[in-house]
Amino acid sequence: MIGYLNILLRLTIWFLLTADLSLANIIIGVAVTLLLPRVATSPGAIKDWLRAFWEVVVAIPQAYFEALEIMVRPHSAEAITMERVKPQRTPGLIFLDIFVITFTPKTIVLKYHEDGWYEVHRVTPRRDK
Template identity: 75%
Template sequence: MIGYLDIILRLTIWFLLTADLSSTNIIIGVAVALLLPHSATAPSPVRDWMRALGETLRAIPQAYFEAFEIILRPHKDEDTTMERVKPQRSPGLIFLDIFLITFTPKTIVLKYHQQGWYEVHWVKRRKRK
């Protein structure tokens, strides 16, 4: 079951990058998804994938809210923090975590550290004194 989730993730990324659902592109996408190297780590449980799907669905309205907030009340302060990767994440789920952090307008992952940390850049509103 998990192997199918990895292939679906790869195909989704392929279709988002190419924006083409022609039969030729579908065949190429399936070939690319199957030929890319697979992770040597243990696959993540289905509940982790479902949790990631829920986080993705929650990130969409959050991204719109943050975009309007930045437009209406400009954010001038910046900060960089280190955030811990959730334990025992597969490379596919780590990719989704990085995608979700970067998807919202106020944050972007600058670097993923192999020791299990994300370096995250934040845009923040200046606190009133």
């Protein structure tokens, strides 16, 4: 099951990059997806994949809300924080985590540290003291 999710993720990325749903591009995308080497890691649990996809679904309305909030009340302060990567994440799940963080307008992942941390840039409202 996890292998199918990895193939689906790779194919989705291919279609997002090419923005072409012609028959030739679909055939090329499937070929590229199947020819890319597999990473020799332990397979992630199905519940981790489902949770990650749920986080993507939740991030869509959150992104709209944050975009409206920034337009109505501009944010002028910035902060760089370190967030811990959830334990035992496969490269595909790490990609989805980074995608969810970066998808919202107020946050972007600056760097993924191999020792298990994301460096996240956040835009926050200025707090007057």
